[in-house]
Amino acid sequence: MLNVKDLNVYYGTIHALKDVNIEVDKGEIVTIVGANGAGKSTLMWTLSGVLKPKSGSIIYNGKPHPLTAHDAAAAGIILVPERRRLYANLTVKENLMMGAFLRKDTEGIKQDLEYIYSLFPILKERTNQYAGTLSGGEQQMAAIARGLMSRPKILLLDEPSLGLSPIYTAEVFKTILEIKAQKTTILLAEQNAKKALEIADKAYVLETGRVVLQGSGKDLLANPAVQEAYLGVRHAII
Amino acid sequence: MFLQTLITGFSIGGIYALMAVGYSLVFSILNFSNFAHGTIIMLGAYIGYFLISSFNLSFPLSLIGAVLGAALLSLLNLRLAYNPLINRRSPSLYLMITAMGVSIFLENMVYVTVGSHFYSFPEIFKQSTIKFFGSDISPLDLAALIFSLISIYALHIFLTKTKIGTAIRAASYDMTTASLNGVNMTKLIGIVFLLAGAFAGLAGVFLGVKYMVYPTMGWITNKAYIAAVIGGLGSLPGAVIGGLILGVLETFVSVYISSTIRDVFSFSMVIIFLVIQPAGLLGKYLEEKV
Numbered sequence: 001m002l003n004v005k006d007l008n009v010y011y012g013t014i015h016a017l018k019d020v021n022i023e024v025d026k027g028e029i030v031t032i033v034g035a036n037g038a039g040k041s042t043l044m045w046t047l048s049g050v051l052k053p054k055s056g057s058i059i060y061n062g063k064p065h066p067l068t069a070h071d072a073a074a075a076g077i078i079l080v081p082e083r084r085r086l087y088a089n090l091t092v093k094e095n096l097m098m099g100a101f102l103r104k105d106t107e108g109i110k111q112d113l114e115y116i117y118s119l120f121p122i123l124k125e126r127t128n129q130y131a132g133t134l135s136g137g138e139q140q141m142a143a144i145a146r147g148l149m150s151r152p153k154i155l156l157l158d159e160p161s162l163g164l165s166p167i168y169t170a171e172v173f174k175t176i177l178e179i180k181a182q183k184t185t186i187l188l189a190e191q192n193a194k195k196a197l198e199i200a201d202k203a204y205v206l207e208t209g210r211v212v213l214q215g216s217g218k219d220l221l222a223n224p225a226v227q228e229a230y231l232g233v234r235h236a237i238i
Numbered sequence: 239m240f241l242q243t244l245i246t247g248f249s250i251g252g253i254y255a256l257m258a259v260g261y262s263l264v265f266s267i268l269n270f271s272n273f274a275h276g277t278i279i280m281l282g283a284y285i286g287y288f289l290i291s292s293f294n295l296s297f298p299l300s301l302i303g304a305v306l307g308a309a310l311l312s313l314l315n316l317r318l319a320y321n322p323l324i325n326r327r328s329p330s331l332y333l334m335i336t337a338m339g340v341s342i343f344l345e346n347m348v349y350v351t352v353g354s355h356f357y358s359f360p361e362i363f364k365q366s367t368i369k370f371f372g373s374d375i376s377p378l379d380l381a382a383l384i385f386s387l388i389s390i391y392a393l394h395i396f397l398t399k400t401k402i403g404t405a406i407r408a409a410s411y412d413m414t415t416a417s418l419n420g421v422n423m424t425k426l427i428g429i430v431f432l433l434a435g436a437f438a439g440l441a442g443v444f445l446g447v448k449y450m451v452y453p454t455m456g457w458i459t460n461k462a463y464i465a466a467v468i469g470g471l472g473s474l475p476g477a478v479i480g481g482l483i484l485g486v487l488e489t490f491v492s493v494y495i496s497s498t499i500r501d502v503f504s505f506s507m508v509i510i511f512l513v514i515q516p517a518g519l520l521g522k523y524l525e526e527k528v
Contacts, residue, residue: 048418073420085415087408098408101401102420150419 001026001185002047002077002154007056009039009046016042018209019056024154024202029176029186031217033193033230034206040189041082043206044158047187048072048079061153074102076153082162084143088132092123092142095131099149109149116145119178137168144175154185161192173199193230197221205230242373243493244486249379251485252386253444257462258469258477259390260437266410266472267430270330271463274315274340276456278435281344282308282442283451287357297362305439312435313428315340324427341456348453357451382444389440390478393433397474406430410472464508470518479519 002024009017017039024030034040045051047058049065049072058065066072086095096116100109117124120141126134131142140160147155157176161169173195180186180199190196197203200217205226213220220226227233257279264272286304289295295303319340323332367374397403409416409426417423445455462477465484469476484504492500511518 050414050417069414069417070420070422073418079418081415081418085412087411087415089411090404090408094404094408097401098404098416098419101405146419 001061002187003057003059004047005057005059007043007046007058008054009042009051010054011042011051016209017046017053020206020209020211022204022211024185024187026185027180027183028201029180029188029199031196031200031203032187032189032206033191033196033203033220033226034189035191035229037208038206039209040206041158042209044079044081044156044187044189047156048077048081050079073150076151077156078147078150078152078154079156080143080147080158080160082158084139086131086134086139086142086146088130090131091128092131092134093127095142095146096123096149099146101150103149103151108151112149112151116148119175120145137164137171140164140168140172141175144172144179148179152184154187155179157186157188159189159191161190161195169195193226194221197226239373239493241371242375243489245370245373245375245383246379247486247489248482249383249386249485250448250489251482252383253441253448253481254461254465254485255390255478255481256386256437256441256444257459258465258481259393259474260434260441261459261462262466262469262472262474262477263406263430263434263437265466266474267406267413267427268320268324268330268333269472270333270337272434273334273337273459274319274344275337275434275438275462276459277341277344278308278312278315278438278456279442279445279459280348280451280453280456281311282435282439283446283455284348284352284442285439286443287359287446287451291357291360301440301443304443305436308439308442309432309435312431312438315435316428316431321424345453345456352453354453357446359447359451362447378447382448385440385444389437393437394474402426402429461504464504466518467508468511468518470520473518473520476518476520 004020004022007017007020008015020043032040032043042051046053049067049069052067060075060077066075087098090098096113100112103109122138123142123145126138131139134142144157144160160172164172169192176186176188177199188196188200197217197220203215203217203220204211205213205220213223213226224235228235261272261275264275282304285307286300289300289303290297319336320333323336367376368380397407405416405421405426406429409421409423413423445458449455461484462481465480466477467480468483469478469480484507488500488504491503
């Protein structure tokens with residue numbers, strides 16, 4: 001569904017992604033793990049059309065990626081950005097409706113809104129509140145909900161558990177599985193490697209802009225290098 | 239006397255609010271002071287004047303003509319002068335300097351082509367006054383006030399009740415995220431400039447009718463800037479409240495103290511606000527929680 005080949009992206013003068021190759025198949029959860037500054041967010045912003053690649057190709061559903069954010073959104077590539085980036089000056093409902101900006105199917109929007117309120121009852125309670133007044137966890141729910149309102153074909157989630165309490169983190173991962181069950185493809189960038197790898201069909205490890213490891217979620221969980229670098233497991237030196 | 243001053247103050251305040259609204263719209267989305275806004279107001283006044291005096295159109299038709307003309311000029315201003323900078327993601331300071339250049343250029347174009355004459359609108363409202371609780375109120379003042387408030391209210395409805403309006407408010411908070419939601423920012427900024435231009439056209443005609451039409455009349459947007467600072471830069475309700483407060487206070491100062499001290503008072507006010515309450519009365523959004 002999404003085919004990234006030899007992607008090079010510069011962030012100012014910094015070479016942020018170096019010859020990155022990634023493949024996402026329909027219906028999968030693909031996880032990108034990596035430390036701060038590894039290039040996860042750069043990859044997400046590039047796939048969403050905000051950052052332009054220097055070289056390499058992104059093929060989406062057999063066609064070249066449109067390379068502008070609004071066209072990518074129209075094509076069904078939807079990013080829920082790091083730190084949620086809700087519109088604090090808009091109400092929760094207006095934020096959700098911004099997710100449906102490109103849609104014209106009034107009935108479908110209504111149904112999706114009902115579905116989202118059933119998924120996150122707290123958002124229904126807060127529907128007329130300004131998004132800036134929500135707690136961090138509620139904001140993350142609202143940000144994911146806004147992404148879902150776009151009816152994504154592929155949902156890019158950038159650090160959805162960042163700064164959240166364990167309860168909300170569990171809620172976020174439960175939601176991700178729920179979204180997968182609705183047949184939406186998910187590309188997930190996370191620092192919370194353990195949880196992110198557990199639900200992944202496929203995973204990539206990014207280090208300073210390069211893919212250093214790839215495999216199924218289970219394989220990477222069992223990989224000693226991954227365990228030591230990201231899961232806090234210490235192996236005895238032989 | 240008091241009531242009369244109050245109404246005059248409100249009507250001037252209404253025009254300030256019209257100017258400040260257009261100015262604030264652009265500021266809220268692109269974060270720069272569009273100094274060319276005053277020039278568009280001036281051009282709107284000229285369009286209105288020539289439509290009514292040379293083409294003998296009725297006042298409502300001339301007003302519509304001025305509004306449409308100013309809106310188009312505003313869009314042209316964006317496409318020719320600002321878009322190349324926006325596309326290169328230049329800092330907003332560059333936009334502000336460009337705006338100053340556009341303003342000087344257009345003003346001098348008017349000097350060269352139309353000349354430096356002062357024109358006054360033909361009499362639209364008979365000079366007779368309306369008696370209202372013993373005060374003499376000019377119908378022009380009343381019309382300007384009512385018209386300003388209606389058009390600003392219409393803008394408010396547009397911004398809060400429509401999809402495009404909501405997108406404008408969303409983009410004023412975070413343009414990148416708005417584009418993630420599928421908003422074509424180039425188009426949206428175009429709509430914002432059309433709206434700002436339309437309001438400039440309205441303000442220009444009312445200013446021209448109340449005072450005169452001349453090439454440097456656009457500098458009165460300094461007052462719109464003050465109004466926007468008082469209300470809170472980038473906030474639309476703030477622009478309206480700031481405009482009305484400034485208009486009323488100014489009129490009271492010139493009636494009860496002295497008209498020469500009026501501008502000293504207005505500019506002192508902006509300094510005081512910038513020192514004590516730089517965000518203005520309403521210019522603060524709730525911060526995002528991390």
